Amino acid sequence: xxxxxxxxxxxxxxxxxxxxxxxxxxxxxxxxxxxxxxxxxxxxxxxxxxxxxxxxxxxxxxxxxxxxxxxxxxxxxxxxxxxxxxxxxxxxxxxxxxxxxxxxxxxxxxxxxxxxxxxxxxxxxxxxxxxxxxxxxxxxxxxxxxxxxxxxxxxxxxxxxxxxxxxxxxxxxxxxxxxxxxxxxxxxxxxxxxxxxxxxxxxxxxxxxxxxxxxxxxxxxxxxxxxxxxxxxxxxxxxxxxxxxxxxxxxxxxxxxxxxxxxxxxxxxxxxxxxxxxxxxxxxxxxxxxxxxxxxxxxxxxxxxxxxxxxxxxxxxxxxxxxxxxxxxxxxxxxxxxxxxxxxxxxxxxxxxxxxxxxxxxxxxxxxxxxxxxxxxxxxxxxxxxxxxxxxxxxxxxxxxxxxxxxxxxxxxxxxxxxxxxxxxxxxxxxx
Ligand code: CBY
Numbered sequence: 001x002x003x004x005x006x007x008x009x010x011x012x013x014x015x016x017x018x019x020x021x022x023x024x025x026x027x028x029x030x031x032x033x034x035x036x037x038x039x040x041x042x043x044x045x046x047x048x049x050x051x052x053x054x055x056x057x058x059x060x061x062x063x064x065x066x067x068x069x070x071x072x073x074x075x076x077x078x079x080x081x082x083x084x085x086x087x088x089x090x091x092x093x094x095x096x097x098x099x100x101x102x103x104x105x106x107x108x109x110x111x112x113x114x115x116x117x118x119x120x121x122x123x124x125x126x127x128x129x130x131x132x133x134x135x136x137x138x139x140x141x142x143x144x145x146x147x148x149x150x151x152x153x154x155x156x157x158x159x160x161x162x163x164x165x166x167x168x169x170x171x172x173x174x175x176x177x178x179x180x181x182x183x184x185x186x187x188x189x190x191x192x193x194x195x196x197x198x199x200x201x202x203x204x205x206x207x208x209x210x211x212x213x214x215x216x217x218x219x220x221x222x223x224x225x226x227x228x229x230x231x232x233x234x235x236x237x238x239x240x241x242x243x244x245x246x247x248x249x250x251x252x253x254x255x256x257x258x259x260x261x262x263x264x265x266x267x268x269x270x271x272x273x274x275x276x277x278x279x280x281x282x283x284x285x286x287x288x289x290x291x292x293x294x295x296x297x298x299x300x301x302x303x304x305x306x307x308x309x310x311x312x313x314x315x316x317x318x319x320x321x322x323x324x325x326x327x328x329x330x331x332x333x334x335x336x337x338x339x340x341x342x343x344x345x346x347x348x349x350x351x352x353x354x355x356x357x358x359x360x361x362x363x364x365x366x367x368x369x370x371x372x373x374x375x376x377x378x379x380x381x382x383x384x385x386x387x388x389x390x391x392x393x394x395x396x397x398x399x400x401x402x403x404x405x406x407x408x409x410x411x412x413x414x415x416x417x418x419x420x421x422x423x424x425x426x427x428x429x430x431x432x
Contacts, residue, residue: 148187381416
């Protein structure tokens with residue numbers, strides 16, 4: 001089929017997106033499940049070698065009930081081995097995701113969670129995050145996204161950890177919800193999910209709390225939801241990569257999607273992005289899929305089957321879709337700068353068409369090592385730039401290397417952002 005025909009067909013079908021059978025408040029309808037195939041195939045056909053970094057993927061597999069025993073087993077084993085090997089250095093958010101993934105939908109890994117004392121270890125990591133805040137001007141060891149994941153996992157695992165004492169840390173005024181003055185929708189959404197779990201358990205009288213705790217939790221949730229709603233842009237919240245988690249937060253704590261128009265608007269924009277290949281990274285697919293199937297992380301202990309049951313998917317075992325477009329034989333040239341406060345080191349770099357930001361950084365480094373040398377770490381979203389000119393990002397100082405194009409921060413990492421001819425690319429020493 002010609003691309004123009006495909007687009008017209010997609011337009012027509014997207015028009016009929018109002019869900020026919022609701023599981024949550026807003027989900028892709030039964031007849032449109034096939035639009036989710038690219039997401040499922042990206043997740044099924046990826047090469048997983050990253051141990052605990054794949055926990056988010058396993059969580060989605062189980063939450064949306066994609067039946068692939070071989071892959072589930074492989075991911076479970078890798079995560080468990082990584083925990084055994086590297087437990088002390090695993091971060092709070094990583095361990096939280098592992099507990100959610102291994103424990104989801106009642107399966108045999110529950111024994112591992114219990115025998116390896118993962119919930120109490122998470123409690124310790126959570127404590128260490130808070131202690132770091134006390135000693136390092138309110139900065140946690142990692143970030144508030146991970147702190148929220150940890151609170152969520154502790155709450156869902158019925159951890160004995162005194163959850164109510166930590167509620168005040170989640171006040172929406174806390175600077176950790178903001179990066180460079182901008183509200184982080186991903187972080188706010190994760191906090192809403194965690195606080196909603198806490199609120200529900202207080203209401204069921206499963207955790208000891210007084211009425212003040214409950215009121216405070218409600219006020220924080222409402223305020224965070226309003227901040228998420230204020231970050232709305234064309235049906236998305238924040239950007240395309242935060243929208244899945246924002247949808248989950250809105251499902252559990254607001255009436256926003258009870259209005260079918262709102263639901264249609266979000267699904268329309270997200271599915272258009274699926275069609276355009278925005279979710280080529282398995283982690284990106286894993287973070288959007290639960291919401292599109294009407295699920296939230298609060299459902300990990302539940303059994304609810306939604307419109308797009310797994311047998312509706314057309315899982316192909318084709319080669320994985322490349323994460324970036326193919327490199328073309330023709331060249332393009334871009335401008336590249338490293339900026340530290342008011343000092344710029346700039347150069348012009350020639351790379352193949354289809355290259356990503358990282359290729360530009362490598363070409364510049366080859367040209368002039370002193371000015372453009374850098375280091376990176378492999379993370380779930382691809383390479384993360386940790387140092388440039390031997391100056392390293394530091395969590396306690398809230399410093400990092402920000403990526404920009406024509407003066408605007410990028411919403412993709414160095415390994416994913418495809419550069420364009422004539423563009424002004426920059427890595428800037430920044431605080432968040
Ligand atoms: N996960 C985490 O701990 C990450 C949480 C997260 C909020 C995350 C986004 C959201 C998510 N859904 O996973 C996050 N990013 C954080 C916390 C951070 C900070 C990390 C520092 C820390 N203490 O942990 C920080 C430094 C502010 C940050 N992200 C930086 C960047 C830039 C990376 C540049 C580099 N040096 O390599 C970058 C590229 C922004 C920029 N213009 O410089 C960036 N983040 C982006 C784009 C993103 C999105 C990735 C989207 C994509 N397709 O690649 C993101 C999804 C994410 C990952 N960051 Co941060 C946000 C978004 O756009 N919606 C838990 C753990 C267990 O895995």
